[in-house]
Amino acid sequence: MQHCEQTLMFTDIVGYSRLMGRNESLAVEMLGDYRKILLSHIEAQGGQLVEFVGDAIFARFDTAASAVAAAIAIQQHLLAFNEARDKRLPRLQTRIGLNKGEVMLRDGAVFGDSVNIAARLEPLAVADGICISQSVYDEVRFSLSAPAKRLGAHTLKNIQQKVRVYLIKPAGIGWRDHLHYFLCGLNRKIVAYRYPIAATILALIAAGIYFIPRWLVPGYAANYVEIADFKNLMNEKGDADYFSAGITEAVRSQLADMREVYIVDAKEGIHAPIRLEGSVQKLGDNLRIAYRLFRRKDNVQIAGGKLDGTYQDIFILQDRLVGEIARYLADEFKLQNFRPAPLRLTNDITAYDFYLKGLDFLEKATTHENVDEAIKSLNTSLVHDSKFPLAYTGLCKAYWKKYEITNSSGWLSSAEKYCLTAVGFDPNLSEAYKALGAIYRDTGRFEKAIEIFIKAGLLNQHDASIKVLLASTYSMSGDKGKSERLFLDALEQDPKNWKSYFGYAFFLTKIGRHSEAIEYYNKTLEFLPENINALNNLAASYVYLNDNEKAVEIFERAAALDPSSYIFANIGTMYYFLKNFEKSALFYNKAHVLEPTNYQWMAFLGDAYKFMPNKKYLADNFFNSVIKYAYEDIDRNKNVATSYLYLARAYAYFNDFSNANQMIQMADNLGGHGLEFYYSGLRVAVLEGDDQKISEYTKYLLETEYSASVLLSDPDFSVLQGKKYEGLFKN
Incomplete structure (x- = not known):
């Protein structure tokens, strides 16, 4: 492995995915022209091709000056190419990102944070533009032959320090470009404060999409069950601990396999018509698990019971518990009887215990101390069972958190390695595929992420969260058409699943189709009226349509369910704009x-x-x-x-x-x-x-x-x- 300083180039064809959807043969022909043009200028400046990534090109140069010269020559060549091209044909345009920094070279591959920065810079460029980092600009600022614009400091995903960015555009920087970056600045400055109403709303929406896998679940128009964390009766406060939390998660996981039954995590504050509560009591080696299943309306109990055994029998007890609950749910919802698959995580109870401890640390705040403790417990689990796939998946997630804290590529490699090890031991472990897909997606490797999410979807075709992840990844990669088709397919396949409705509504919001977004947020609320994020996003859509009175009404519904400071401030804002200052002050207070x-x-x-x-x-x-x-x-x-x-x-x-x-x-x-x-x-x-x-x-x-x-x-x-x-x- 060789360490050296390189200037890295990422490029991407503007609108290529859309063109592929309309005219595949023309898109392939244009891709051939594109690669020929780019490679000629990369080689002319002494650069080396690292790899083709779909329609993108990843290259490296020994100096920033040669990389910038190649980028400018590429854009100038493409401008001339389009001038000579039949005007009825689509223009061939590209965006380019350049960053200079320390990298590791191994077997033709390039590793390091500098690679991630370059990849993140490319989407910031406008068509025919080149975005460069401060390190590149400092080397070429006095020799630039094309117009440049300072874009300020940007926060790039998974990059700890802000990066100062500059735009170079050989064709000239026009008013549309200035407007584009002004609008982009809005998204970088989104906060939930009063003065910019739109910014307040977008912050809520951003929170909503972040929590899609955990929040906003419908419940009354479909078979929804909320599962509260089982309590540890040996705990002084009666709270959940790592062991009782592990039992809760196992119950959720097994019941999630029931067709036409949707599981809700009660700690997210979402109420479903059916609720499961439980407790765990451990005295020495003796273990008792108790549960109560009831209808929220009138607090009518459906079933309840206690299961006794030894700690060594934990997997048998969990299987019996889930089997009983599944039978009662099938009766309640008038479904075919369901027998859950036995829970076979590991044959070593000590390995399982350390695994649960590791998961407990992963659920806590993302700090070096908590992540290190998680890694320690998960590695101890593997000492007792070296073929425990869920422990490897836990390590994958732990090392990803280390990467998020430090941005060190070494942790990223470890995270990927442990996820791959997990699926090596259990090729049907969808949890590992989802974790690995998220790593690829969040590091900009969209094609790999899509491939992994498709595998996860084939393993668990009834998991709507995987479909949402896949559709969102296509959207992030720029293929809005494919993303929308996936959402619509998911809605058709499972018309009672909240995740598809909410995910599609958010997608519509992001592309400015607010009236349609309102329709799908309302459909989400048909399943669960007490859905905080759906209410917030619905109110947001009405603000975009300049219907402040309707937005006030919906924000007040959200505040009644979740009286948080941001929701109160949003209500105050609505009244402020309606010039009702007394009410405005009331909610601001x-x-x-x-x-x-x-x-x-x-x-x-x-x-x-x-x-x-x-x-x-x-x-x-x-x-x-x-x-x-x-x-x-x-x-x-x-x-x-x-x-x-x-x-x-x-x-x-x-x-x-x-x-x-x-x-x-x-x-x-x-x-x-x-x-x-x-x-x-x-x-x-x-x-x-x-x-x-x-x-x-x-x-x-x-x-x-x-x-x-x-x-x-x-x-x-x-x-x-x-x-x-x-x-x-x-x-």
């Missing part, structure tokens, strides 16, 4: 009570009180508190732009425009001009009466999701309704 040191909520309260008669003193108090707590935040971390932007708003409220503008400049210096930045800049400019800045910031906001109607409904921007600014709102 609820958020503030839950998070008394959150200066965003303080600013929102100050905004509401400043419009209320005889309450200006409260506005003064809250904005003074904003200044105090924002500076405390800066003392902890000087690189968070939000702190400076809230300081700017507070200073502007007190007419201290010198300090307000200084704070705006501090935020500007941190890079990245998202909605947050322009909104705060407009707030300061309006209070200062700076017409030029008002026009400038308003234009930026109107070029985003911030529609004219939403902007004009903001009480802080009533000045924009004057004749002076009419021209800003004309199409």
Whole structure:
């Protein structure tokens, strides 16, 4: 293995997947032209091809200068190619990402975080563009022959440090490119704060999609069962511990094999019509497992019982437990009797015990200490049973967490190795395939991820979460058409499964089809009305359609189920835009009570009180508190732009425009001009009466999701309704 510094290039054809769907023969022909053009310039600059990845090319160069020269030559060649091409044919365009850094070379393969950074930079480029990292820019900045634009510091997936990014575009950087990166800045600055309504909503949506495998399960229109964590009666608090949690997971896993029965994890706060509760009691080697199955409505018990045995009989007891519960569920739902497959995890009870301990540490916060303890327990499990596939799967997940913490490629290799070892011992272990597919997906190796998820789906054709993972991976890879077809196929195959409805609704939200998204969020809620994320995302869709009153109604339903500070702040925001400041302050105050040191909520309260008669003193108090707590935040971390932007708003409220503008400049210096930045800049400019800045910031906001109607409904921007600014709102 050789360690050296290289400049890495990733490329991708714009719209290739879409073209493949329309005209496969033309797409293949264009791919041949594309590879011929790229390879000629890569070789001309002394570069080496590492591999073809579908329509993408991965190459390496000894110097940044040669890589940039090749990239510019490629884009110029493609421009000339398209000029000479029949205008009725689609244009052949590419995006290119370049990064310079330390790598490891082994048998023609290239490893290291520098590879991941280069791969992450490529999708940031516009068509005909080249995105380069700071390390590349520093080497070529004085010799560049093409226009360049600073894009600011970006957070790249699985990369610990932010990466400063620059755009090179030989054809010239036009207004559309500037607008594109302005809009992209919104997604990088998404937060659930009041001033940008759209940003508030997107944050909720992002949370929703993240928790798809665990949240938002329907229950009343289909056969849904929630399973609470079994309690350990030997625990002083009666809480679940690693052993009782392991029994709970085994019960969930076996019952999930029942056709037409959908299992819900009760600790996520979702209520299904049928609930299973249980407990575990262990005295020496003696073991008792008790359970109670009941209907939530009127608390009607369906069944209950106790199973006694020794600790060595744990697998037999679990099989008996699941068999009894499955029989009662089949009777309750009028289904064919189901006999679950016996649970044969390992023949060594000690290996099983250490495996459960390892899983317990993996469920805790992702810290070096917890992950190291998980690895220790899982390795001890393998000492007792070296062929225990679930223990290898656990190690795969543990080393992936190490990679997430450190971004060291060594941990990534270990994670992949242990997942592959797991499926080597058990080729039917879908859990290992899902973990491995997630690794490939989150490191940008979409083709491998798709291959693995397809294998997992063949092993467990009734697991809708695998279909959602596969469809989402196609979407991330840019193949929206394939993604949508998979969602629709899943809905047709299993029309009572929440995961497909919610996943498809989120997909529609991401591509801007909000009315259709509303339809599918509502279908999710038909299965389970008490579905927090579906309610939040539904409200989000109504905000996008500028129906604030409907959004208020739905947010209030969500708050009744989950009274969190963010939901209360969102309700306050809706009332604020409806100019009902008393109600707005009421809900902002609820958020503030839950998070008394959150200066965003303080600013929102100050905004509401400043419009209320005889309450200006409260506005003064809250904005003074904003200044105090924002500076405390800066003392902890000087690189968070939000702190400076809230300081700017507070200073502007007190007419201290010198300090307000200084704070705006501090935020500007941190890079990245998202909605947050322009909104705060407009707030300061309006209070200062700076017409030029008002026009400038308003234009930026109107070029985003911030529609004219939403902007004009903001009480802080009533000045924009004057004749002076009419021209800003004309199409």
